[in-house]
Amino acid sequence: MKELFGILTSQLSIVDDVLTNYILIAIVGFIAYKLAFFLEGETGARGELGSIIHWTIRLFIFVALVYIIKAIIFVYLLLTSISIFYYLSLALIILLIFLKKYAIENKESILNQKVI
Numbered sequence: 001m002k003e004l005f006g007i008l009t010s011q012l013s014i015v016d017d018v019l020t021n022y023i024l025i026a027i028v029g030f031i032a033y034k035l036a037f038f039l040e041g042e043t044g045a046r047g048e049l050g051s052i053i054h055w056t057i058r059l060f061i062f063v064a065l066v067y068i069i070k071a072i073i074f075v076y077l078l079l080t081s082i083s084i085f086y087y088l089s090l091a092l093i094i095l096l097i098f099l100k101k102y103a104i105e106n107k108e109s110i111l112n113q114k115v116i
Helices: 002-009 018-043 047-081 084-105
Strands: none
Touching: 002 047, 018 047
């Protein structure tokens, strides 16, 4: 099972930088190992069955964590690439929506008075 795990996970990468990728993969591998060891211990399975359960759980956790981290990095890069103009526009639209709701709910509000 160890060889199969190595074959299936060797092509996974989180970032393009080699050193950073090795560090992140090592951290993910450690977390996957600890979780798989804990979950396999909870089943009480020993021997070959315990090994199969451990490596299967470890594989699924490893792949899931890699893709979760990749998604978080993608969202972060997406948000940081957007210009401040779009953030300010979005904040202004949200503010206008809240002011409109407030004006509808409170008829005596200054927002409902005529300017001219």
